[in-house]
Amino acid sequence: MNRREILDWLKTEDADRLEELWKTADTVRRENVGNAVHLRGLVEISNICARDCGYCGIRAGNASVSRYRMTADEILDCARLAAGFGYGTLVLQAGEDHGIASAWLCGIIGSIKDETGLAITLSLGERDDADLVAWYRAGADRYLLRFETSNRELYERIHPPLPGRDSDRFQILGKLREIGYEVGSGIMVGIPGQTYDDLANDVMMFREHDIDMIGIGPYIPHPGTPLGREGDRHKAPDGEQVPADELTTCKVVALTRIQCPLINIPSTTALATINRAGGREHGLSRGANICMPNLTPRKYRELYEIYPSKASCGENADESNTRIKNQILALGRTIGTGRGDSLNWKKVTQTEQKTRGANI
Numbered sequence: 001m002n003r004r005e006i007l008d009w010l011k012t013e014d015a016d017r018l019e020e021l022w023k024t025a026d027t028v029r030r031e032n033v034g035n036a037v038h039l040r041g042l043v044e045i046s047n048i049c050a051r052d053c054g055y056c057g058i059r060a061g062n063a064s065v066s067r068y069r070m071t072a073d074e075i076l077d078c079a080r081l082a083a084g085f086g087y088g089t090l091v092l093q094a095g096e097d098h099g100i101a102s103a104w105l106c107g108i109i110g111s112i113k114d115e116t117g118l119a120i121t122l123s124l125g126e127r128d129d130a131d132l133v134a135w136y137r138a139g140a141d142r143y144l145l146r147f148e149t150s151n152r153e154l155y156e157r158i159h160p161p162l163p164g165r166d167s168d169r170f171q172i173l174g175k176l177r178e179i180g181y182e183v184g185s186g187i188m189v190g191i192p193g194q195t196y197d198d199l200a201n202d203v204m205m206f207r208e209h210d211i212d213m214i215g216i217g218p219y220i221p222h223p224g225t226p227l228g229r230e231g232d233r234h235k236a237p238d239g240e241q242v243p244a245d246e247l248t249t250c251k252v253v254a255l256t257r258i259q260c261p262l263i264n265i266p267s268t269t270a271l272a273t274i275n276r277a278g279g280r281e282h283g284l285s286r287g288a289n290i291c292m293p294n295l296t297p298r299k300y301r302e303l304y305e306i307y308p309s310k311a312s313c314g315e316n317a318d319e320s321n322t323r324i325k326n327q328i329l330a331l332g333r334t335i336g337t338g339r340g341d342s343l344n345w346k347k348v349t350q351t352e353q354k355t356r357g358a359n360i
């Protein structure tokens with residue numbers, strides 16, 4: 001698909017044509033990554049954040065947030081839960097918390113590996129190369145860093161850099177790949193100021209940067225953020241502004257699957273949040289093959305409010321696990337076993353992976 005065709009699909013409202021898009025994406029998904037839905041246990045290990053992203057509820061400037069950082073024991077307990085539920089991967093996510101010391105996390109990664117053998121994904125923001133290398137060497141397998149939007153001007157507006165540091169997420173994604181990580185990225189759909197042209201470019205970027213996992217979620221306004229309060233002021237002109245809705249998010253999921261057949265695509269929590277009745281299922285039947293049940297201890301969940309009314313709030317790990325597995329089985333899909341590595345990443349030989357790691 002070229003850029004013009006992607007743009008055309010993003011703008012279409014024709015229900016029959018959209019049925020064709022969903023069907024094609026679902027077929028491409030089935031033929032390339034199969035019927036299994038792999039589960040990644042998500043642990044939100046800290047809501048402390050050095051950044052002031054205009055969209056995010058846990059931004060540094062939001063003084064109404066009570067901050068926490070989980071202990072090593074609490075994180076290990078979550079890893080045991082993940083292994084007990086049969087998941088293949090643990091995702092450790094946080095605000096950009098520079099208090100997460102490199103050596104401390106290396107120890108935790110080592111303990112999780114020793115005890116459970118789970119694949120480990122990190123999603124900790126823009127950290128120094130030395131930290132990224134140390135965590136990879138300690139046993140982390142994947143790193144997740146969304147580029148949020150490929151429109152540089154819009155990105156800089158909503159994601160100000162730390163003083164004296166450039167924020168170039170494409171450069172960091174390249175570095176992560178060079179180190180040897182399986183690389184995840186993604187975007188928000190419907191950011192105020194994001195146009196259909198921007199969105200078509202985002203989909204082209206997924207392929208151009210050979211990313212192994214792409215998370216696509218709708219932007220959800222948070223009243224404790226500048227963008228949440230003043231979003232209307234920043235919107236692109238009528239007809240150009242991308243809506244932050246389920247339909248547009250699903251179109252991007254479907255187009256991404258068609259463009260990048262071998263990658264992993266999660267049906268995101270944000271999609272399940274804007275349509276609690278069927279958002280997760282729509283994602284899965286329109287190209288997605290991954291779900292991320294939340295394992296964060298109940299007492300911390302409400303404090304990791306990146307946007308309001310997050311679908312996983314108000315339930316515990318057991319409830320999230322049961323609900324998501326039932327949703328998957330009801331679609332006639334199977335629960336994935338093993339690590340569920342991205343086939344896009346696997347196509348690079350083990351030898352090449354080792355060489356990459358050794359070059360650092």
Ligand code: SAM
Nearest residue numbers: 055056094095096123124125146219220306307
């Ligand atoms: N600090 C890390 C980072 O920036 O990559 C990981 C945590 S960050 C909270 C995880 C993701 O949440 C972001 O990449 C962003 O896409 C998403 N997010 C944050 N605020 C959001 C909002 N208001 N609506 C939808 N998604 C949001």
